[in-house]
Amino acid sequence: MRRPALALLTVLCLAGCTAARPLPEARVDVAAPRPVGAQDPAVIPSGAAAPPGSCDPRASLRPSGTLPAPGRMPGGSTMARIAERGRLVVGVDQNNYRFGYRDPGTGDLVGFEIDLAHEIARAIFGDPGKVLFRAVTTAEREQAVQSGAVDIVIRSMTMTCDRWQRVSFSTEYVSAGQAILVAKGSPIKGLQGLAGKKVCASTGSTSIRNVATKAPQALPVSAADALDCLVMLQQNQVDAVSGDDTILAGFAAQDPGTTVLPDRFTEEPYGMAMKKESPDLVRFVNAVLERLRADGTWARLHHTWLTALGSTPQPPAARYRD
Structure with a gap:
């Protein structure tokens, strides 16, 4: 009786020792996932239809007289249609810190460009809160304007002669590079x-x-x-x-x-993009920007949001093509 018991004990011991033996290490290298839509290598856009230097990209349409009172937009104007709808629809960024991003505490969109949109709504309605924000990507900006999905795009958009062929711009509101x-x-x-x-x-x-x-x-x-x-x-x-x-x-x-890195190797003037078919809205927005420059609002907003870029400069001077 002792031999079978001893044999059983040996088998159990071997089984236990075998189970306790660590498995060999296996390393699997997993590459970090790329963001959706990333291209490596990138597809470089073809040459511009309107090359640099063929226009003054900073020159916009001159305001038509004084601003109408909020809530009293001229009949038949683009602004009147926006007022009748009850909201100004603006395409913005929601990931650009200080310009347009979501406040982590409230979830609200905040930033320099967000406040510019509020000022345009104030000029139309007398209420800066009457804005519907729509997040658009860099590549979607022109299409959002042309399709009418938004009234204005305020999204760090550089004015170029090529883009002027498809959308109209306000005067410059930030000088970047x-x-x-x-x-x-x-x-x-x-x-x-x-x-x-x-x-x-x-x-x-x-x-x-x-x-x-x-x-x-x-x-x-x-x-x-x-x-x-x-x-x-x-x-x-x-x-x-x-x-x-x-x-x-x-x-x-x-x-x-x-x-x-300290060197800037281009000039990137930012303008608000609007439909080519809405020159009255372009002139209205430019009148609002004129007021923001003159009454200190532009400087106040720059100081609030963009002090990390340096001391508050003079706002970019307006240029007009007519």
């Missing part, structure tokens, strides 16, 4: 350092074309939203992000591990 964002300690110090490096910019932006032109040895990558480019930089999927210095400054504030 293209720059480069990198991780602190990066060997990239400027445009020359981008050779052979992956550089991310927004799809449909002037930035992606400028990267291809100004740094032809770079490897352009595009993403649907500039914030996606920051994520790709954080995940080491790209070596740098290029875009307007105003936007990149917001990224650097959100991620202290990044820095904006």
Whole structure:
């Protein structure tokens, strides 16, 4: 009886020892997922139909006299139709820190461009809250205006001669310039350092074309939203992000591990985009901007939201083509 018991004990011991033996380590390298819509390599837009220098992109339509009183828009005007609808519909960004983003505490859209939209609503209705915001991507901005999905796009949109062929712009409300964002300690110090490096910019932006032109040895990558480019930089999927210095400054504030290189290599004047068929709305918006420059509202909003860009400058001077 002792031999079978001893044999059983041996089997159980071996089974137990075998079960306790650690499994060999297995490593599986999983690449970080790319943001939806990211293109590597990027598709570079074809050359502009209206090349730079063929117009003054900052020159808009002159206001028609004084502003009408809120709630008393001229009959038959675009503003009257907006007033009858009861809301101004504005295409904005919801991921651009300081310009247009969601307050993490309230969930409300806030920022410099959001407040500009409120001021236009105030001029039409007498109530700054009568705005319906619609989030649009960089690539969707023109189509949103042309289709009538929005009345105005206020979304860090550079005025160019090419874009003037398809939409109209207000006068300039912010002067920006293209720059480069990198991780602190990066060997990239400027445009020359981008050779052979992956550089991310927004799809449909002037930035992606400028990267291809100004740094032809770079490897352009595009993403649907500039914030996606920051994520790709954080995940080491790209070596740098290029875009307007105003936007990149917001990224650097959100991620202290990044820095904006000091050189600006383009001029990027921001204007509000509207339908070509609504020149009365363009003139009205320009009259509102004239008032915001004159009464100190522009300076107050700049001080509230954009002090990280430096001391509050004089607002961009209005230019007109008529």
